[in-house]
Amino acid sequence: MKRDRNEGIWDFENGMPPQDGGQDLILGLDGGTTSTVCICMPVFSFTDNSLPPDPPPVLAHAVAGCSNHNSVGETAAKETLERVMADALFKAGSTRSAVRAVCLAVSGVNHPTDQQRILSWLRAMFPNDVKCFVHNDAVAAMASGTMGKLHGCVLIAGTGTIAYGYTEDGREARASGAGPVLGDWGSGYGIAAMALTSVIRAYDGRGPQTMLTSRILHELELSSPDELIGWTYADPSWARIAALVPVVVSCAEAGDEVANGILLDAVQELASSIKAVVCRLGLCGEDGKGSCPLVMVGGVLQANKKWDIGKEVISCISKEFPGMLPIRPKVEPAVGAALLAWNVLKKQSQSGG
Amino acid sequence: MKRDRNEGIWDFENGMPPQDGGQDLILGLDGGTTSTVCICMPVFSFTDNSLPPDPPPVLAHAVAGCSNHNSVGETAAKETLERVMADALFKAGSTRSAVRAVCLAVSGVNHPTDQQRILSWLRAMFPNDVKCFVHNDAVAAMASGTMGKLHGCVLIAGTGTIAYGYTEDGREARASGAGPVLGDWGSGYGIAAMALTSVIRAYDGRGPQTMLTSRILHELELSSPDELIGWTYADPSWARIAALVPVVVSCAEAGDEVANGILLDAVQELASSIKAVVCRLGLCGEDGKGSCPLVMVGGVLQANKKWDIGKEVISCISKEFPGMLPIRPKVEPAVGAALLAWNVLKKQSQSGG
CATH class of the missing domain: 3.30.420.40 (ATPase, nucleotide binding domain)
Structure with a gap:
């Protein structure tokens, strides 16, 4: 040794x-x-x-x-x-x-x-x-x-997001997972950053008013959207920002159009990552009807709320690939x-x- | 003293x-x-x-x-x-x-x-x-x-972007200027980050192929889009990323649709910041026809190339506010x-x- x-x-x-x-x-x-x-x-x-x-x-x-x-x-x-x-x-x-x-x-x-x-x-x-x-x-x-079987597709959506696909003969493909600068939209960070941006846009008069303003300011104990600037500068850690996802979900559930739009965009982004690896590897066969495990993990996908991001991603993917078998791991x-x-x-x- | x-x-x-x-x-x-x-x-x-x-x-x-x-x-x-x-x-x-x-x-x-x-x-x-x-x-x-007269609107678009408006009676309003996390799209950082994101999306199979891939990899002396991840992690300074704007402009000038789309979006974003402050302060009068100085500064607006972002912003703004008087400062x-x-x-x- x-x-x-x-x-x-x-x-x-x-x-x-x-x-x-x-x-x-x-x-x-x-x-x-x-x-x-x-x-x-x-x-x-x-x-x-x-x-x-x-x-x-x-x-x-x-x-x-x-x-x-x-x-x-x-x-x-x-x-x-x-x-x-x-x-x-x-x-x-x-x-x-x-x-x-x-x-x-x-x-x-x-x-x-x-x-x-x-x-x-x-x-x-x-x-x-x-x-x-x-x-x-x-x-x-x-x-x-x-x-322990490396076959299928996995979507991770927590603070960041990444999708990986693996074939039984050892090929693999990745999508997303490149960090916020390189556009990991659909991640917890991405969802929350879009929500913060919407608050600033509404405050500036560049975007529609949204319930996100009062809910996020309340959550962060700030009194004005102006103060969000200092708040983000103070500590730009992704996890701190991603922690606002539940606020966005609750606003969407309460009928806020801006929050709803952010979550719908996130669903499209997450689904597009899965589609990219499934297509590149042919995981669902040539006709797209083949069966293939889809493992889904991470805080963004585990919210069993009225607005369930994971469920919407599955619904979006199933239209194109009806054989995808969603799995939420037990270990x-x-x-x-x-x-x-x-x-x-x-x-x-x-x-x- | x-x-x-x-x-x-x-x-x-x-x-x-x-x-x-x-x-x-x-x-x-x-x-x-x-x-x-x-x-x-x-x-x-x-x-x-x-x-x-x-x-x-x-x-x-x-x-x-x-x-x-x-x-x-x-x-x-x-x-x-x-x-x-x-x-x-x-x-x-x-x-x-x-x-x-x-x-x-x-x-x-x-x-x-x-x-x-x-x-x-x-x-x-x-x-x-x-x-x-x-x-x-x-x-x-x-x-x-x-x-030295504090009246009108100023748009700054360098690494970041901000728009300010000032009335002769001392009121003021701001739009954007909140940093990248809070969505300063249209800034040099914003343009370049979108370009980097497009390269990753094309590589993943989540977006169309683009000339930005070869041009940006060449500029950064990297051999694969994968390496962009390490490159952004190594030093996430906004100015280092914003320095890629000329590459985006040259791709748009060469007819690349993705680069062109990024610059068109940036123009809309920059124009929306100006519009927001003009509207909030009534800088062009109630009918929007009044005259008002529009000072434009920063590297993003000073490119006198075929694809001139500053010129496009002025053209976009003038449709709504024909009395805006663009000024490029001499001091x-x-x-x-x-x-x-x-x-x-x-x-x-x-x-x-």
Whole structure:
């Protein structure tokens, strides 16, 4: 095993009994912009062709901060990932020598060079025979809806939004997920920024009056739309702005036309991301009638209110692709990541690889 | 005179001869997000009712960095303002005792509380009888087109955009100028962000193909639209993104429909800001036919290319308000600020105040 630069993180392993013959483990990680989750799962049997246990057993669960290298820088991202894995193994009463596979799904992996770099971090942390996988966080979300099978389409709409599609033969495609500057409309940030813009436009006399004005000012404890300028300058974090989505939904439910228009636009944007990946990969076949899982995750899609953005997106997509099968995952994305690694191990075991 | 906290800045005054009986001065400041300019102007005669000399005499010109308190914080903004004024007075061979008025027009003054705070900084820096004026930077731009008269409408479109209107009886109105989060579409940032978004949409399969893709990637020395994500994350400064406007204009001139659409939208947005302030203040009279100056400044409006955004905005506005008189200022905004102060001194002198 290679030596680590952060020896302290793994010091706990020295006090552990030898793991030889113990339970083999898989680490599944979901690294987002707000937090990073690592779960530790046993490698359950490959002997039959059945699906993994439902729910899959989770031996340990650890949480840390942001591990998106774009947000916090490489050094901090790497240390966060290393610590959360050590924490999960420690909680599971095990060490790295028991690990068979690590599947890391982390936001900010947008390019093969990102993937290669993070993969090299992982390989330096673990023994050479550990299978390491690095993906975008969308992969974990997808796998959490399909119990580890990487096939279909996943739409994530929280603070940001991204759509990914995967074919059974290993091709993939992405749409959106490029951040607010590059137009992730339909995201929580996008919806809330449009609402704030509408308030300013109404105040300026450039747009219609809207209930959003009083509701948003009340929510933020401000007395005039003018003060929104200072409010956005004070802290332009996307999550802080995206937190206004419930206000927009409640205004739309109360009949506000401007808020309603913003949500309808968001539905079109989110649906267009799904359509783009479905078309590029031919996920619903040549006639568009084929069946295909559509995993939907993130705060924007989970509002079970009168105005249900997720439901409207499904309704919009189903017109064009009636075989799309919407799935709201029951397990967390980190479990999806671990199941994905388990599926790969299973295939390799069955093919004798 | 009050004692300064930054004594060092004004140390040069100790070596100056007494200014009693010397030339009275006005300081005019234009504080933007990229730089701050202070000019020193003599107080020329109030005896007749003529306009100020054209061009107005400038005794000294000093430049410093950003003085927008939203961008650099209050302490840094205040020190920048103090230093640039001291620098201008030093270059003019004079001291604060010769100053009759200071007119500071600085970006980021969006609320009366901003104005009051900056006014109190100024008053602490100068003798009690110095007239101090604090405005948004739009005021300096306006006055630079009207030789110090605060009447009409000014549209600024550089990295950001803002429109201000002023009536002869002292009312004013603003539109836009709220920053990118709050939808300053039509700004240089807004145009370029839309162009970047179009590149991503085309790449995703969510929007039409566009010449913007190859031109922008070439300009930024990137090889794939994917890399735009890292590029925007690396440094989200608005000016860096707004610098892509010439690429968008050249694509529109070459017939690219997407680029053309972005510029047409920008024209509508900029025109809507002007219309909003003209309507709120009744600047063109009840029938909209009255005459009114329209001062136009900023990089987005100054492109004398085949696709001339400023010309299109004027053409759009003139349909509704045929009496709008477009002005492209010949003096810099800091001179406008000084002329504004001169006009106030003149009025006070004529009314015996």
